[in-house]
Amino acid sequence: MSLGSAATHPETLPATSSPYGPVGADGAPDSGPRPDERPRVVPVRRTGQWIAAAVVVLLLAMAANSVARNKAFQWDVVGAYFTSSTVLRGLGLTLWLTALVMVAGFALGTLLAVMRLSANPVLNKVSWGYVWLFRSVPVLVQLLFWFNIGVLYPTLGLGIPWGPEFVSVHTVNLFGPTAVAVVGLTLHEAAYAAEVVRGGIISVEKGQLEAAQSLGLGRGRTLRRIVLPQAMRSIVPPAGNMLIGALKGTSIVSIIAVNDLLYSAQLVYHRTYQVIPMLMVATIWYVLVTSVLSVGQHYVERHYARGTAGAR
Template identity: 80%
Template sequence: VQLLFWFNIGVLYPQILGVNTVNLLGPVAVAVIGLTLHEAAYAAEVVRGGILSVDRGQIEAAQSLGLGRWRRLTRIVLPQAMRAIVPPAGNMLIGTLKGTSIVSVIAVQDLLYSTQLVYHRTYEVIPLLLVATLWYVAVTSVLSVGQYYVERHYARGTAGAR
């Protein structure tokens, strides 16, 4: 719904403050804005939860050493919070990648849209959808492997290290 709203904003309000809005946002800009707004609140909650997962004693210890707020955040809190942030953030990235197939609704040339263009010409719907599925599986597998190594990096020195 968000994608369609942003895509059709020029139709609803053809002129705002003297600016012509009919062609203000192209399909790619709409896709980026819509997907970003969709994930932003979830991502903020993941980061907030990760920061709150750091034990209060760690922050107090950093304060007793005389570290400033910024240094406490970058040297003490964030490295520990990343253990809690990376798994859901990686899953959100993979989910967003899979969610990009929705942008074919507003004629953005993504994988699914390109597949649809080809099967409308060749009438080989199922084989081409299987090819698109294999591409999505391949890309998500690469992202999953990358996520594994990032998680392993941030789990160093803990009982959960693999």
């Protein structure tokens, strides 16, 4: 009676196992728990993060409201002078000075980096000494030194040592405020650019250099066609930071009366006594230009990171 009942109702037989896994009463493989028996996935509660985000947003809103409604900023004065001819001339000089200093600084820095990596001990030590000296002296001291170079050398000449001079010039005519700013900032930036370029060069795998040598490429062509293109992945991020730093660093030339953006703002508030609004004009321009440079840096980095994990 029980056997017939079991044969008539096979679904009542218990599940067994086989070498291929558990099987049901009908001999078919058991597919696991039914959908209604599977554990339910519960998302992780991130209450603390949401509270922290809300607090940060609230603080930012309070700060923005305070700046916008504070009459001491005199936003009407900021708007009136934001695109004035005096400010725009100072902005143009700042951009020109930044571009010239970075181009000349990286050109000299690349030469110093190659000298530092040279097997020639004289070139290596000269490059090391240059970087050591100009990284040790504050840029303001360097600018003041070059500004007063006429005290040490009233004239500069080119000729034979301990012999006749072929060409001579008075330093007072050679080093005006703008020339002092270009020379001082370029020499200062070159010391940092040399280390940036050197770090990028040594980041290239040694096998690349060995492959170039096996193909018979000279040192100059190897550096120009193989090493530098690969080193740019490591050079561009710190170089972008240097560019932004140089843009802001040009404000220090106002101490030697170079008519840059900050000095132009100072000329206005010395006449109108509206110090805070004019400082805000300079600040907003610095923020705008820095933002544009940051976007440009992002695309340059993405260009040189093509085919790597850093490309995005």
